[in-house]
Amino acid sequence: MECSEPGAIRDEELLAYLAGEKVRPFVEQHIARCQRCAAQLADYERIELVLTSKLFRFDCPPSHVLVKTRWECSVKNLLPRSITI
Numbered sequence: 327m328e329c330s331e332p333g334a335i336r337d338e339e340l341l342a343y344l345a346g347e348k349v350r351p352f353v354e355q356h357i358a359r360c361q362r363c364a365a366q367l368a369d370y371e372r373i374e375l376v377l378t379s380k381l382f383r384f385d386c387p388p389s390h391v392l393v394k395t396r397w398e399c400s401v402k403n404l405l406p407r408s409i410t411i
C-alpha cells in the first residue's frame with residue numbers, strides 16, 4: 327500500500343501524533359484519509375504496546391536496593407509504624 331502523498335508527513339510526526347504531542351493539523355488530516363499512514367500509525371501503536379508491556383519494570387531498582395532503601399527509611403523513622411521489615 328502506498329502513501330497517497332509520499333513524503334507528505336514524516337515518521338517522526340506519526341510518532342509525535344501517537345504520543346499525543348502537538349503536530350501540524352495537516353498530519354491529522356492526512357492520517358484520516360491515507361490508509362497507508364493510518365496502517366503505519368496502527369503498527370507503531372502495536373509496537374509501543376508491546377514495548378511498554380515488556381519494559382514496564384525495566385527501570386525498577388533491583389530488590390537489594392529496594393530493601394536497603396526501605397531499611398534506611400525505617401532507621402530514619404520515615405515509614406509508618408504499621409510497616410515492618
Ligand SMILES: [Zn+2]
Nearest residue numbers: 329330360363
Ligand atoms: Zn500517507
